[in-house]
Amino acid sequence: MRREPPQKLTDYSPLVFPAGMLIVFFVVPFATMIAVSFFKRNPSGFYTPDFVFDNYARFLSLFFGKVLGFSLMLAIAVAICCVVLAVPFTYLLSRARRRTQVLWLVALLSILSLSEVIIGFAWSTLFSRTAGITNLFVMLGIMDQPVALNPSFGAVLTAMTYQALPYTVLVLYPALVRLDPTLTEAARTLGASPVRSFFTVVVPALRNTIVATLIMVFIFALGCYLLPQILGRPQHWTLSVLITDQAIYQSNMPFAAAMAVFLVLVTLGLVGLTIYAGRKGEAA
Amino acid sequence: MSGLTLQNVTKEFGTFTAVRNVELTVPHGTFVCLLGPSGCGKTTLMRMVAGLDLPTSGSIRLGDRDITNVPTHKRDLGMVFQSLALFPHLTVGENIAYSLRIRGVGKAEQKKRVDELLAMIHLTGYADRPVAKLSGGQRQRVAIARALAISPKLFLLDEPLSALDAKLREAMQVELRQLQQRLGITTIVVTHDQREAMTMADTVVVMNGGEIRQAAPPVEIYRRPADTFVADFIGMTNLIDFKADGAGTQVLGASVPGLTIPNSLPSGIISVRPEDVHLTAPGNAPITGTVTFVRDLGGTIETFVEAAGKQIVAVSMPNARPDVAVGQSVGIALNPDDCVVLKA
Numbered sequence: 001m002r003r004e005p006p007q008k009l010t011d012y013s014p015l016v017f018p019a020g021m022l023i024v025f026f027v028v029p030f031a032t033m034i035a036v037s038f039f040k041r042n043p044s045g046f047y048t049p050d051f052v053f054d055n056y057a058r059f060l061s062l063f064f065g066k067v068l069g070f071s072l073m074l075a076i077a078v079a080i081c082c083v084v085l086a087v088p089f090t091y092l093l094s095r096a097r098r099r100t101q102v103l104w105l106v107a108l109l110s111i112l113s114l115s116e117v118i119i120g121f122a123w124s125t126l127f128s129r130t131a132g133i134t135n136l137f138v139m140l141g142i143m144d145q146p147v148a149l150n151p152s153f154g155a156v157l158t159a160m161t162y163q164a165l166p167y168t169v170l171v172l173y174p175a176l177v178r179l180d181p182t183l184t185e186a187a188r189t190l191g192a193s194p195v196r197s198f199f200t201v202v203v204p205a206l207r208n209t210i211v212a213t214l215i216m217v218f219i220f221a222l223g224c225y226l227l228p229q230i231l232g233r234p235q236h237w238t239l240s241v242l243i244t245d246q247a248i249y250q251s252n253m254p255f256a257a258a259m260a261v262f263l264v265l266v267t268l269g270l271v272g273l274t275i276y277a278g279r280k281g282e283a284a
Numbered sequence: 285m286s287g288l289t290l291q292n293v294t295k296e297f298g299t300f301t302a303v304r305n306v307e308l309t310v311p312h313g314t315f316v317c318l319l320g321p322s323g324c325g326k327t328t329l330m331r332m333v334a335g336l337d338l339p340t341s342g343s344i345r346l347g348d349r350d351i352t353n354v355p356t357h358k359r360d361l362g363m364v365f366q367s368l369a370l371f372p373h374l375t376v377g378e379n380i381a382y383s384l385r386i387r388g389v390g391k392a393e394q395k396k397r398v399d400e401l402l403a404m405i406h407l408t409g410y411a412d413r414p415v416a417k418l419s420g421g422q423r424q425r426v427a428i429a430r431a432l433a434i435s436p437k438l439f440l441l442d443e444p445l446s447a448l449d450a451k452l453r454e455a456m457q458v459e460l461r462q463l464q465q466r467l468g469i470t471t472i473v474v475t476h477d478q479r480e481a482m483t484m485a486d487t488v489v490v491m492n493g494g495e496i497r498q499a500a501p502p503v504e505i506y507r508r509p510a511d512t513f514v515a516d517f518i519g520m521t522n523l524i525d526f527k528a529d530g531a532g533t534q535v536l537g538a539s540v541p542g543l544t545i546p547n548s549l550p551s552g553i554i555s556v557r558p559e560d561v562h563l564t565a566p567g568n569a570p571i572t573g574t575v576t577f578v579r580d581l582g583g584t585i586e587t588f589v590e591a592a593g594k595q596i597v598a599v600s601m602p603n604a605r606p607d608v609a610v611g612q613s614v615g616i617a618l619n620p621d622d623c624v625v626l627k628a
Contacts, residue, residue, distance in 0.1 A: 185336055186369035188356040189440075190383035190430070196357075200386070204373040 037257035047254050055258035064242075064259070068266065071238040074156065074228075075221035081161045082217045083210060086168040091202055093169070094176040105173070108166040116163065120230035123159040124150055127231070155231040160224055164217045171216060175209040176202075211278050215271050222267060239263055287312040288333065288438060288470060293342035295328050295494075302328040304494040306342070310487070313468045315461065317481035320491035321517070326474045327442060329491070333472065334363050334440055346437060359438075362431030366443040368423055370415045370430070376402075377411030380430045387434065401429040404463070421452050428460070432467070439464070439471040445480065457483045478518055482506070490514045506557075512626050515555035522556045522596050525628070535618070537592040538570040542620040553626045560622035561598035563587060563606045569615030575608050591616060 006012055040050035058064075093104055114122075126132050127149035134146040149155055183205065187197035203210070225240035239259060247256035288310040295303040303325040310316050318326040331337040333344060335356035343352045351359055362383075370379050378385075380401050381394045389397075402408050405425035415423060424444065431439060444460070445453045461484040464471045475481055481488045482502040489499040490513075498510035509515035512523055524535055528550060532539040535554065545552070566572050573591030585605055587598045596616060600606055608614055 180367055180369060182365045182367050182369040183371060185356075186363070186365055186371075187382070187386075188336070189334055189359075189361060189363040191357050191360070191386045191434070192382075193355070193357050196386065200382075201371055205371065207373065 033257045034261055036254055037261045039254045039257075041252055041254050046251070055255045056262070058255060059258055059262060064239075067237065067239050067242060068263070070236070071222060071240065071263075072266070072270070074160070074236075074238060075218045077157055078160045078164055078221040079214045079217040081157065082164050082168040083214055085161070086165060086172055086213075087203065087206070087210065088198070090169050090172040090176050091198065094173065094179070095181065105170075108169055111162075111166045116224070116226045117230075119159060119163050120227050123155065123162070123227075124230055127152075127155050127158075150231045151233045151236070153232065153236055156228050156236050159227045159231050160221055163224070163227065164220050167220060168213055168217055171213050172206075172209060175206055179205060208278070211274060215274060219267060219271075222263065287347065288472070289345040290329075290333075291343045291345070293329070293332060293339045293344065295325075295332060295337060296340045302494050303332070303339075306496055308489065308496065308499060310470055310472065312470055314486040315464050315471045315484055316473070316487045316489060317485035318472065318474045318489050318491060319478060319481040319517075320476065322476060324491040325494035326476075326491050328494075330440055330442055330472060330474045333438070334361060335359050360434065360436055361438040361440060362434070362436035363440040364427045364431050364442065364444045366446060368427040368447075370423060370427055372415060374415070375411065376407070376413050376415055376418070376426050379415060379426055380411075380433055382430060383433045397433060401433060404432075405429045420448055421456065424448060424456060428463070432469075435467075435469075437470065439469045441471070441473045443474055443476070445475075446477075453477075453480070454483075460484060488518075490517060492517070507624075509555060509624060509626070512553055512555065512628075515624065515626065520558050520597060520599070522558065522561065523553050523626075524556065524594060524596070525551070526554050526625075527551045536571045536573075536594060536596075536616070538572070540570055540618055540620065540623075543618070543623055544620070545625055549625070549627070552628050555624040555626055556618055556622055558586065558597045558599035560619060561589075561596060562617040562619075563589070563598050563600075563608060564615040564617050566613045566615045569617035571616040571618070573614060573616055575610050575612045575614055577610060578608065589614060589616060 036047065037055055038051050038053070039047040040052050040054070042048050093101055096104075129146050129148035132146065132149060134143055134149065137143040138146050179202065183201050184194070184197045187201045188194065192200055222238070223240055225238065225244045228237050228241055240263075243256045243259045243263070246252045246259065288308075290306050290308040293303060293306045294301065306329060308316075318329060320326045328337060332339050335351070335354060339352065343350060345351065346359070371382065374382065377395075377398045380398045381389075384394045384397060398411055399408070402410060405428060407422060407425060407429075410418075410422070410426075415426065418426065424447075427444070428441075431441075441460075445456050448456060457480055460473075464484075473480075473484060485502055487499055488502050488505045490497045490505060492513050498505060498514045500508070500510075505514065505518055509518060509521075515521045516523060526543075526545070527534045528545045528548070532541070533543045533545055535543070543554075562569075571591055573589040573596060575587060576590050576595070577588040579586040579588075583602070585600050585602065587600070587606055587608060589596045589598060598606070598616075606614070
């Protein structure tokens with residue numbers, strides 16, 4: 001069916017409700033946050049309306065620069081881990097029997113019902129010295145004695161990957177199911193081994209989906225503020241942790257808002273860069 | 285020499301037998317069509333030749349090499365899929381060069397071969413186009429060129445022309461046959477279109493229910509069908525019961541002189557093509573019937589005659605137009621040489 005573009009103003013009426021919701025629940029709060037980021041902090045109370053750049057100036061320091069850098073690096077690492085794990089897994093899942101697919105998808109969806117706190121404490125138990133998985137390795141004779149695996153960067157990365165993986169699989173699944181299975185068969189008849197055909201046909205054919213998934217997981221991981229606190233050392237804390245700290249514990253709302261705005265800008269910049277690079281790659 | 289030999293090949297999916305005890309020899313350089321209704325096992329048979337499915341039992345040999353359990357990518361074959369399966373992320377040239385790239389052929393040599401193949405399929409200069417920008421017929425050619433890039437020993441095509449419109453399909457059938465003869469490549473095509481099979485094949489293999497019913501040259505399949513399924517599936521035919529005893533052969537309630545039944549079958553079926561049914565004045569032929577319908581298609585005239593409760597179709601050319609009308613009584617003359625005697 002060929003759709004016609006809207007002709008009259010009334011043709012846009014179906015958009016009124018979503019646009020209204022978007023304004024009330026997204027544009028207004030975000031605008032408020034931007035406004036607050038220019039307010040002046042009142043040490044005795046909350047904040048007073050003003051227009052100062054102090055909050056942004058304070059942010060431009062080596063310490064916050066390092067935290068921002070670490071946050072971006074962690075989010076990129078989580079995104080890459082998730083995609084590297086999820087693409088082959090989802091590919092095999094989409095080729096499995098219907099029943100197997102349903103069971104796996106239900107299991108993955110049930111992970112989404114767990115709160116971040118529960119995931120954090122579950123992993124901190126698993127990584128602990130007294131009750132963790134290293135005890136299992138000792139029993140199997142792989143290790144001499146149990147050790148604590150957290151707090152550490154690896155623990156933060158593992159838990160965040162675990163938390164983001166279901167989203168990754170669910171985003172990739174429709175694209176992989178739609179991928180014509182005869183494409184890989186054709187690659188095999190043309191002389192590519194199954195592994196080779198996966199890398200020369202499935203991955204390139206899904207390029208755009210994979211880039212979109214990387215961006216989604218990256219943004220999801222940037223917002224994560226509980227797991228780094230539960231499983232990491234202070235140097236593993238992300239900008240989101242500091243924002244939470246400033247907003248809730250230090251009652252410095254303007255500074256927290258300034259950091260949040262800055263984080264959004266950096267994120268948008270990175271996403272834009274990725275899409276731009278993707279366009280370039282496509283044209284080449 | 286790289287002929288293909290299938291010995292006692294069977295494929296079971298659970299309790300369902302898709303292909304049963306298939307014996308088939310495809311001599312080097314011949315063109316074979318696997319023909320049958322959907323679900324007859326022809327595609328499964330081809331997938332086993334390609335190695336995309338492994339046979340439950342039996343063996344497949346290509347030349348002197350047993351390839352029954354050789355993985356697909358080591359079989360050195362070319363295959364065209366029904367969906368064509370062109371790689372959407374690659375250009376026309378890259379699609380064609382894929383098998384060369386996988387084999388580590390140098391860039392310059394790849395380009396030379398791609399240009400050769402593009403010239404062969406009359407698409408010179410299309411190397412850098414994305415496949416999405418091609419028409420159906422052009423994609424078809426690219427899929428063929430891609431499959432032939434390494435000069436495979438065996439060329440397989442699964443319903444290759446089914447996505448094309450009728451006119452283009454007929455043209456491609458001729459082109460494909462000419463290409464195959466020029467390259468002298470052993471070729472197997474799966475199709476459900478008997479015109480396609482008759483146009484292209486040296487040998488037509490008619491399959492039904494997972495078994496080969498007859499494997500023979502197209503004209504023999506048409507003139508001398510092996511059983512009632514083949515007779516009915518290939519073209520139009522009249523399948524008529526007969527009874528034979530010492531006194532003669534009874535067909536449609538009358539005796540047909542000269543019709544001898546081999547192996548002294550007491551009863552069975554004869555298959556007569558509509559163009560071999562001759563209508564005459566009643567009394568001039570042993571069988572008499574009543575005209576029920578006349579379909580004049582311009583090029584041919586089909587006359588439906590009811591005789592002894594059975595509908596018989598006669599086809600005549602316009603220059604031999606039978607002068608009959610609905611309700612008229614006519615005589616039906618059958619030449620014994622045109623009747624194929626089959627078991628019931």
